[in-house]
Amino acid sequence: MLTSFTFDFCLGEGEFVLEIHEEIEARVVAVFGVSGAGKTSVLESLAGLRTPRRGRIRIGGRTLFDTDADVDLPPYARRVGYVPQDLALFPHLNVRRNILYGAGAKPVFALTQVLRLLELDGLLERQVSRLSGGERQRVALARALMASPSVLLLDEPLAALDTGLRARILPYLKRIRDELTIPMVYVSHAKEEVRAVADWVLVLDRGRVVRSAAEV
Amino acid sequence: MNDVVSVALFTIGMASVATLVMLPAGIAMAWVLARHSFPGRVVLETLVSLPLVLPPVATGLILIAIVGRRGPVGALLEWVGIEVMFTRLGVVLAMSVMGLPLLVRAARAGFEQVDQRQEQIAATLGARPVHVFFTVSLPLARRGVIAGALLGFSRALGEFGATIMVAGALPSTRTIAVAIYTYTETGQQQAAAGMLAVAAAIACASLVLSNRLGASQTC
Numbered sequence: 071m072l073t074s075f076t077f078d079f080c081l082g083e084g085e086f087v088l089e090i091h092e093e094i095e096a097r098v099v100a101v102f103g104v105s106g107a108g109k110t111s112v113l114e115s116l117a118g119l120r121t122p123r124r125g126r127i128r129i130g131g132r133t134l135f136d137t138d139a140d141v142d143l144p145p146y147a148r149r150v151g152y153v154p155q156d157l158a159l160f161p162h163l164n165v166r167r168n169i170l171y172g173a174g175a176k177p178v179f180a181l182t183q184v185l186r187l188l189e190l191d192g193l194l195e196r197q198v199s200r201l202s203g204g205e206r207q208r209v210a211l212a213r214a215l216m217a218s219p220s221v222l223l224l225d226e227p228l229a230a231l232d233t234g235l236r237a238r239i240l241p242y243l244k245r246i247r248d249e250l251t252i253p254m255v256y257v258s259h260a261k262e263e264v265r266a267v268a269d270w271v272l273v274l275d276r277g278r279v280v281r282s283a284a285e286v
Numbered sequence: 287m288n289d290v291v292s293v294a295l296f297t298i299g300m301a302s303v304a305t306l307v308m309l310p311a312g313i314a315m316a317w318v319l320a321r322h323s324f325p326g327r328v329v330l331e332t333l334v335s336l337p338l339v340l341p342p343v344a345t346g347l348i349l350i351a352i353v354g355r356r357g358p359v360g361a362l363l364e365w366v367g368i369e370v371m372f373t374r375l376g377v378v379l380a381m382s383v384m385g386l387p388l389l390v391r392a393a394r395a396g397f398e399q400v401d402q403r404q405e406q407i408a409a410t411l412g413a414r415p416v417h418v419f420f421t422v423s424l425p426l427a428r429r430g431v432i433a434g435a436l437l438g439f440s441r442a443l444g445e446f447g448a449t450i451m452v453a454g455a456l457p458s459t460r461t462i463a464v465a466i467y468t469y470t471e472t473g474q475q476q477a478a479a480g481m482l483a484v485a486a487a488i489a490c491a492s493l494v495l496s497n498r499l500g501a502s503q504t505c
Contacts, residue, residue, distance in 0.1 A: 117410045145409035158407040162425045171421070172411025217411040 073221070073253035075099055077272075079125025079135065081108075081115055088112065088277040096284070098247055098254040100268030102261070107274040109257040110155070113223045116255060117152045118145035129221045130253060151214030151252075152223040155230065157206055159198040165209050166194040172217030179250060184212050187245055204235045208242060215250065222246070222254040228263055236263075243267055289465075290477060294484045297461040300374065301442035304381035305389075308438055312386050313431060316393035317423065321402075337448075338387045345383060346451025353379065353452070376453035377461060384445045385438030392437055392496075396430015397423065429499045436496035440489050 072095045081088040088108040101109045114120040116127060116134065121142065127135040134143050134150075160168050169190070170181070185191050188208040193201065201209060207227060214222060227243065228236040240263065247254060247267065258264050264271055273281035315334055319327065337345045353360040353370040360370060370376045400423055408418045424431070446463035453459040455468050462485045469478035 117406075119406050119410070145406065146412050146414050148410065149412070150410055152407060152410040154403065154407060156403060158401070158403045160404055160408070160422060160426075171408065172413065174412065213411065 073130045076128035079122035081122040092282050094270050096270035098268040100264040100271045101257045102264050102271050103274035108277040113225050117150050118148050149220045150223050151219030153210045153214050155225045157210040165196050169212045169216050177216050178218040179215050184215050188212050203231055222252050225257045290480045293465045300377045301439050304378045304442045305439045308382040308386045308389055312389035316390045317397050320394045320397035334390050335387050337384050342447025346448035349452050372454045377459050380448035380452045381442035381445050384448050385441040388441050389434035389438035392434030393431045396427035400426040433496045433499040436492045440492045
């Protein structure tokens with residue numbers, strides 16, 4: 071099922087300005103570009119961690135930000151599952167409590183479903199400091215999914231992993247896409263990842279969209 | 287000996303209550319100073335730190351001006367039947383004010399060490415600011431907060447100048463520091479030495495604990 075994404079906003083001023091004016095119908099939108107292109111700024115704007123100067127952000131019919139309508143949902147009300155590049159797992163909580171942090175009383179996805187999907191069953195009582203890189207990545211994904219997001223925002227989810235681990239994590243992302251049918255915005259600077267996961271690509275260069283196409 | 291024990295227990299009790307009183311205010315101030323920039327921030331920082339640099343008796347004098355019978359707060363409290371001057375409440379107040387700067391400093395350092403990224407991610411997971419504070423910020427800053435509480439407690443234990451100004455040296459308000467002073471003044475050197483030993487033991491224990499927590503701030 072396709073989701074409508076409206077990214078129509080300007081962020082920042084001075085040396086770096088991010089400017090996007092796109093209406094997209096897709097399952098997974100990849101934001102592609104070199105370091106410093108503004109990819110993470112796009113995700114942070116969608117998550118409500120940065121405030122654009124003006125414009126609109128709509129995902130799946132929900133308005134997250136609209137300067138004309140005076141809408142600026144705070145991060146806790148946006149229902150985005152943001153997995154940042156540094157993962158930001160909570161070091162004082164074990165895996166179970168990390169995963170259930172944003173779960174609420176009635177999460178959309180059952181815990182058992184998410185644990186099975188990401189193969190995390192045996193790790194629930196472990197402290198996050200004792201996880202491997204790939205395990206940490208999967209815990210961050212599970213935590214984002216259990217918060218019942220309406221969209222998943224993934225910031226270079228494989229960038230910090232070695233080649234072997236990348237090959238092992240990529241199928242999990244595809245399973246999330248195919249089994250949970252949750253829309254995603256996927257930031258990456260690796261073409262092969264974008265090809266494997268996304269059905270639309272936005273190519274950014276110094277804060278501007280230089281290509282927006284379904285041909286990944 | 288009985289007198290030494292009862293004064294020591296009274297002081298520990300008052301310092302514990304003072305620590306409980308200063309904790310919510312101290313944690314709130316520490317978090318605000320660590321996380322927010324606002325007009326008047328320098329004034330707040332200065333006011334919080336003032337008891338560290340003012341002579342304690344001067345702080346006591348300021349407290350008398352505020353909570354004394356003719357003071358704005360004191361008059362209001364007296365109207366509702368609460369007496370601060372020369373009462374145990376006065377002891378707790380003096381101890382709290384003198385201990386607060388140490389608590390705020392250590393707790394603030396604790397909050398500054400918390401990665402704000404984790405607070406942001408908690409928010410994107412649906413947690414409102416208060417929930418983020420109690421489930422992420424405070425637990426991650428806990429070592430700084432506990433170290434600060436122990437420092438504040440230690441300071442409260444040894445408080446003399448502000449306490450004697452606000453609460454006097456009555457038998458019902460006599461703390462360890464005040465007792466050492468009065469024993470010395472009245473020539474009871476042995477009792478003063480006993481009180482000194484108790485005070486040193488308690489202060490050393492809480493300082494060692496505080497330093498150990500401070501040395502291992504990372505989670």
